[in-house]
Amino acid sequence: MIRKMLNASQLQQEVNRRLHRLPEIVEDGVKIRVPRPQLQEADKTDCNWTMTNFGNAIGFERDIESVLKAVRAEYNLSTEVKDTGNPFGD
Template identity: 65%
Template sequence: MIRKSRTASQLQDEVSRRIHRLPDIVEEGVKIRVPRPQLQEPDATGCNWDMKHFGNLAGYARDVAAIVAAVRKEFNLSTETKDLGGLFDDASP
């Protein structure tokens, strides 16, 4: 399966969205802090990112790990940088 590329913010938002839709988390009103994904060398599956150090994870580690694994199968972290179009160039008028 070919992974789609997403920015760090998009991956963080996607993982957060999926976590906070879990019935137990909704029912208990738990807010889990989702860290930004960290770029890494592609692993055996080809995924180039991972997430560690979630906040307020007590009791939900297994569910969160399953969500991260699912998102890792779907998406890679984009490594492209945007060209700011000379925003900081020293252009004289």
């Protein structure tokens, strides 16, 4: 399966969205802090990013792991750098 590409903010938002839709997390009313994804060499599944150090996550490690596994299977971190041009024109 070919992964879609997202930038770091988009990946962070997608993991956040999926986590905070889980019934266990909704029921407990907990707000988990989702870190920015970190670029890494592609692993054995060809995923090129990881996330560590979630905040306020004690007791939800399995939920986080299942969301990460699903998102990592669907998306890769875009490494493209957009050229915004020189604002000073020199």
